Amino acid sequence: MWRNALLSPSRHRCHLQLFRSPPSLHPFAPARPDLARRYSCSASPSQSVSADSISAESGDLSSRFGEAVQLGRHYGRCYWELSKARLSMLVVATSGTGFVLGSGSAVDFGGLCWTCGGTMMVAAAANSLNQVFEINNDAKMKRTQRRPLPAGRISVPHAAAWASSVGIAGTAMLACQANAFAAGLAASNLMLYAFVYTPLKQIHPVNTWVGAIVGAIPPLLGWVAASGEMxxxxxxxxxxxxxxxxxxxxxxxxxxxxxxxxxxxxxxxxxxxxxxxxxxxxxxxxxxxxxxxxxxxxxxxxxxxxxxxxxxxxxxxxxxxxxxxxxxxxxxxxxxxxxxxxxxxxxxxxxxxxxLTGDNSLTQDCSLEVSKPLLDRMDKDEEPMHEGADVKQTAGGGGPRPPVAYASYAPFPFLPVPSYVSST
Known part of the structure; x- marks a missing residue:
């Protein structure tokens, strides 16, 4: 019985060769095609996709991603140069300084960030429009002929669309996050720089003084954004x-x-x-x-x-x-x-x-501690003044002169004309 159960060496080798044969030569392959699919490494339960097509698709995606990154770098560089980023950062620094000076004792850092961001966008728009209008002039100058527009790295409609969108967004940001006064100053300064100063550069040397006015407005913008008044x-x-x-x-x-x-x-x-x-x-x-x-x-x-x-x-x-x-x-x-x-x-x-922050809390605290008899005595001392006594309260009297009186010491175009009000 056990002897019949044992296989001879030749029959044993035949059985091993039978089960070691590939699926295509296996005797069960014609009758069980699902076994052949089971032996395949590239098969899936729902569909069969070749390895070559997968690698081709992955290579296509990576190439598209690389092209997108390269295109983003190209236009980012063009926008950076159109905006004159270093000059715009200087404008932002002056606007931020004006904001801090106009804030008093408490500085709203959120408002400071919004003001600087809006100022940066408006300055970038003004500089971009300046290059759009001066593309032919920049092409003739050595220090500007490699800019994006003269070099042909970006088209004029594209640059104009960039400048318009950034300028509108920056003005809207100032109007929503600061106040309408600051947004109006920003929009006016953009118009003055792009549509007055830029063409004047090709007409008359007075353009330098107009450009100086443009550069003087950003700190005033920051002050107005912080305090709401000038x-x-x-x-x-x-x-x-x-x-x-x-x-x-x-x-x-x-x-x-x-x-x-x-x-x-x-x-x-x-x-x-x-x-x-x-x-x-x-x-x-x-x-x-x-x-x-x-x-x-x-x-x-x-x-x-x-x-x-x-x-x-x-x-x-x-x-x-x-x-x-x-x-x-x-x-x-x-x-x-x-x-x-x-x-x-x-x-x-x-x-x-x-x-100086101008904190008057100490003065207010001291005024609350004044006794009532002292106030009565002060009222008695002031009675002759109300009865028609000759009081010298003119602006040029012995009292301290108002700060506006010093505006005549130098020809400051930004300072108002001194006004001396005499009492009647």
């Missing part, structure tokens, strides 16, 4: 920016006068071969910066330390302008240009560090 103290930083830009641009126009001539721009330096008028204008506006530190102290915006630091800083930049006036060379102009680059961040940092 006061006399809000004009200190805009006045500094206005007068600072004149020597800054004069030095740049003197250094790049050949490039500006090739581009067709009408700058003062092109009509001044000797450079005397250019250097004199730069020196005069540097001297206009001297009283600003005193005005900031006198009007209660900053402490006396800022008055001292601002005076020393302004005298330093005035010294470089005077050196350029005496020796009208490229080296002296570049030295004044570098001094102007250093002046603005130091001035704004000092103004922020030494600013």
């Amino acid at each position: 006061s006399l103290n809000a004009t200190i930083l805009p006045a500094a920016l206005y007068f600072w830009q004149i020597p800054h641009f004069m030095a740049l126009a003197y250094l790049c006068r050949d490039d500006y001539a090739a581009g067709g721009f009408k700058m003062l330096s092109l009509r001044d071969a000797s450079g005397q008028r250019t250097s004199l204008v730069a020196l005069r506006n540097c001297l206009y910066l001297v009283p600003l530190g005193y005005l900031a102290y006198d009007w209660g915006l900053a402490s006396g330390w800022f008055c001292l630091e601002s005076s020393l800083l302004t005298l330093a930049i005035s010294a470089t302008a005077f050196s350029f006036y005496c020796h009208r060379t490229t080296h002296k102009a570049r030295k004044m240009f570098h001094a102007s680059l250093l002046y603005l961040p130091v001035f704004m940092s000092g103004l922020l560090f030494h600013r």
Whole structure:
């Protein structure tokens, strides 16, 4: 029995060969086709997809993703250059400084971020429109011919659509998150820069002064966004920016006068071969910066330390302008240009560090502790004044003069005309 159950070696080898044969040669393959599918590695219960098609689809997806990333980098670089990102960041810094100065003792950091974001978008739109309008001029200048539009890296309709969308979004952001006054200043500044200053560059040298007004509005925008109103103290930083830009641009126009001539721009330096008028204008506006530190102290915006630091800083930049006036060379102009680059961040940092918040809580607490007999005695002392006594309460009397009276000390275009109100 056991002997019949045992297989001979030859029969045993046949059985092993039978079960080791591939599915296509297996004797059960014709009768059981599902077993052949079970042996296949590429089979699935629902469908059969080849490995080549899967790898082709994955390669196609990866190539599309790489193209999308490369396209995003290309347009991101174009938008960065169209926006003049470094210049726009400087505009944002001045607007943020104005916001902090106008906030008083408590700074709304959320509002500061919204204001800086809206200002950045509006500044980017203005710079982009400037390049759209000056594409032919930029193509003739060495320092601008590699910009996206002259180089053909982006089309004019695309750049105009980018500028319009960003400008509208930035203005809407300021209107919703700050106030309508700040949004109106932003929109007006964009129009002034793109549609007044830009064409004036090809018409008359007065464009430099118009451009200085454009650069002076952002800190005023920040102040208005924080406080909701415009006061006399809000004009200190805009006045500094206005007068600072004149020597800054004069030095740049003197250094790049050949490039500006090739581009067709009408700058003062092109009509001044000797450079005397250019250097004199730069020196005069540097001297206009001297009283600003005193005005900031006198009007209660900053402490006396800022008055001292601002005076020393302004005298330093005035010294470089005077050196350029005496020796009208490229080296002296570049030295004044570098001094102007250093002046603005130091001035704004000092103004922020030494600013006075104007907290009147101590005065209010003291006024509550005044006794009633003292108040009665004060009322008795004031009775003759109400009975028609001669009171000298004019603006030019012995009392302290209002801050607006000091506006006539220098020709500040941003300060109101002094008004002296006499009592009747």
